[in-house]
Amino acid sequence: MTANRPRIVLFAADHGVCAEGVSAYPQEVTAQMVMNFLRGGAAINAFARSGGIELKVVDIGVAASLPASDDLVARRVARGTRNFCQEPAMTEEQLMCALNAGIELALESAIAGCDLLGFGEMGIGNTTSASAIAAALTGNTPEAVVGCGAGADEACLARKRSAIRRALDLHADSLQDPLGILRCVGGLEIAAMCGFCFGAAARRVPVVTDGFIATSAAALAVHLSPSVSGYLFASHRSAEPGHAFFLSLLDQDPLLDLAMRLGEGTGAALAVKVIQAAVAAFTGMATFASAGVSNR
Amino acid sequence: MTANRPRIVLFAADHGVCAEGVSAYPQEVTAQMVMNFLRGGAAINAFARSGGIELKVVDIGVAASLPASDDLVARRVARGTRNFCQEPAMTEEQLMCALNAGIELALESAIAGCDLLGFGEMGIGNTTSASAIAAALTGNTPEAVVGCGAGADEACLARKRSAIRRALDLHADSLQDPLGILRCVGGLEIAAMCGFCFGAAARRVPVVTDGFIATSAAALAVHLSPSVSGYLFASHRSAEPGHAFFLSLLDQDPLLDLAMRLGEGTGAALAVKVIQAAVAAFTGMATFASAGVSNR
Numbered sequence: 074m075t076a077n078r079p080r081i082v083l084f085a086a087d088h089g090v091c092a093e094g095v096s097a098y099p100q101e102v103t104a105q106m107v108m109n110f111l112r113g114g115a116a117i118n119a120f121a122r123s124g125g126i127e128l129k130v131v132d133i134g135v136a137a138s139l140p141a142s143d144d145l146v147a148r149r150v151a152r153g154t155r156n157f158c159q160e161p162a163m164t165e166e167q168l169m170c171a172l173n174a175g176i177e178l179a180l181e182s183a184i185a186g187c188d189l190l191g192f193g194e195m196g197i198g199n200t201t202s203a204s205a206i207a208a209a210l211t212g213n214t215p216e217a218v219v220g221c222g223a224g225a226d227e228a229c230l231a232r233k234r235s236a237i238r239r240a241l242d243l244h245a246d247s248l249q250d251p252l253g254i255l256r257c258v259g260g261l262e263i264a265a266m267c268g269f270c271f272g273a274a275a276r277r278v279p280v281v282t283d284g285f286i287a288t289s290a291a292a293l294a295v296h297l298s299p300s301v302s303g304y305l306f307a308s309h310r311s312a313e314p315g316h317a318f319f320l321s322l323l324d325q326d327p328l329l330d331l332a333m334r335l336g337e338g339t340g341a342a343l344a345v346k347v348i349q350a351a352v353a354a355f356t357g358m359a360t361f362a363s364a365g366v367s368n369r
Numbered sequence: 370m371t372a373n374r375p376r377i378v379l380f381a382a383d384h385g386v387c388a389e390g391v392s393a394y395p396q397e398v399t400a401q402m403v404m405n406f407l408r409g410g411a412a413i414n415a416f417a418r419s420g421g422i423e424l425k426v427v428d429i430g431v432a433a434s435l436p437a438s439d440d441l442v443a444r445r446v447a448r449g450t451r452n453f454c455q456e457p458a459m460t461e462e463q464l465m466c467a468l469n470a471g472i473e474l475a476l477e478s479a480i481a482g483c484d485l486l487g488f489g490e491m492g493i494g495n496t497t498s499a500s501a502i503a504a505a506l507t508g509n510t511p512e513a514v515v516g517c518g519a520g521a522d523e524a525c526l527a528r529k530r531s532a533i534r535r536a537l538d539l540h541a542d543s544l545q546d547p548l549g550i551l552r553c554v555g556g557l558e559i560a561a562m563c564g565f566c567f568g569a570a571a572r573r574v575p576v577v578t579d580g581f582i583a584t585s586a587a588a589l590a591v592h593l594s595p596s597v598s599g600y601l602f603a604s605h606r607s608a609e610p611g612h613a614f615f616l617s618l619l620d621q622d623p624l625l626d627l628a629m630r631l632g633e634g635t636g637a638a639l640a641v642k643v644i645q646a647a648v649a650a651f652t653g654m655a656t657f658a659s660a661g662v663s664n665r
Contacts, residue, residue, distance in 0.1 A: 350419045
């Protein structure tokens with residue numbers, strides 16, 4: 074058991090539901106933040122540098138042109154999802170492409186020797202998507218699962234709840250199974266993170282979730298394949314209220330509770346350090362006998 | 370603001386109150402664990418290695434002969450404290466020597482360039498001492514502040530409560546001020562950790578407490594000099610019940626709550642990683658403007 078080669082994979086994608094005015098920030102912030110990740114200026118960059126954690130940034134569905142970069146994994150499935158208040162967020166084919174990309178990135182990470190994986194996301198509008206998933210998966214109302222995401226005000230919150238309510242009505246017939254939920258109200262980054270959980274579990278590499286949106290992907294993965302849960306660590310308890318529903322589905326107590334609500338894999342990065350310490354204790358400690366300590 | 374040179378100082382000492390049968394382990398375990406620290410076999414060694422944290426082990430009052438070692442800071446004030454059920458745990462002079470040793474070790478650490486300090490302890494019997502401090506400082510009963518320490522059973526717990534009750538009676542007149550408490554029912558490592566808080570604060574270096582016993586020292590330091598609290602971080606919430614009383618005196622929410630109860634600075638070591646990440650975010654992140662991110 075080792076945890077010397079941690080890697081966090083960060084999936085970025087845009088969301089058609091932004092057209093409903095559900096976010097405090099304009100959609101172009103997704104691409105701007107991807108550029109910020111590539112320049113090393115975001116919180117996750119600081120956490121990863123501080124923690125000696127490798128970071129991979131994946132464009133799985135950003136709706137803007139991004140310059141080619143050795144540091145950006147270009148796996149774009151579409152220029153964002155469709156507006157799920159009007160039609161399914163993605164096609165069957167897009168869903169499979171995004172899931173596969175996530176699986177492949179986990180397998181590649183394992184083959185590269187990574188022994189502890191984490192994942193995070195960036196996508197303006199994606200708390201609306203994760204809230205819709207929470208409502209569909211747990212049967213809770215939009216009111217119960219919606220929080221202010223990246224700083225939504227009251228009017229914005231009302232639009233979020235309304236968008237989710239309309240989407241649950243529109244797609245009711247398709248929301249009976251996890252793949253239907255993912256396709257109709259999910260996001261490309263959420264599908265990729267779901268696949269990432271499969272890939273990590275398939276290679277028996279422990280994988281650390283992040284906050285609300287990342288954990289929506291983990292919850293879907295465990296619904297689809299319960300054995301994934303043995304490889305999952307819940308990193309932190311997000312301040313976003315819907316997170317608790319996913320943690321309870323996963324039956325996991327997160328390692329940290331620091332009132333963070335940023336996403337980007339920031340919770341995963343902190344939890345990686347705790348897990349590394351635990352692994353070091355399991356593998357590097359003397360026993361009472363070998364240390365010559367008197368037992369009771 | 371930097372946190373690149375973390376150091377944890379581990380203070381070991383013995384306790385005369387062990388004669389009352391208050392611990393599940395024999396007193397010689399203190400020295401045996403010091404040897405284990407020096408060989409790198411304890412949990413704190415694993416955590417420190419995993420986290421890139423420098424560790425200093427200080428003999429401030431072990432009751433057994435220890436071999437000279439470059440890795441052991443020899444600052445022994447006495448061969449353990451006296452049994453505080455019969456007399457004050459230490460003399461005025463011993464108290465001052467232990468406090469001074471702690472102050473000096475913090476000053477030396479700051480001069481050596483350490484920019485983030487933590488402290489921990491090893492001392493069979495020292496949860497009895499910390500529980501007595503909690504009772505004396507907060508006015509709570511021995512019943513409320515006593516926990517099972519390193520695995521005390523019911524009979525052992527009863528002896529712990531009884532020892533504390535008798536000590537509170539015997540020293541009632543001297544327990545009106547923090548120095549009196551420290552001298553009568555404290556420990557040499559607790560006095561040294563109290564001094565360590567002073568030294569760190571005097572040099573304006575942030576200092577991370579550990580569990581129940583370490584936090585008893587921090588609480589006494591803040592009682593003696595309230596300005597110390599601005600430099601203190603509470604690392605974790607120990608599973609030892611008395612810890613909550615000290616955290617509440619300090620008015621601090623700990624960073625972690627992992628049901629740990631080991632001491633040795635293990636909680637401090639984990640918290641150091643969280644604090645380093647926070648400092649990295651404060652000092653290494655782009656602003657919205659510098660990253661070209663659209664504001665609302």
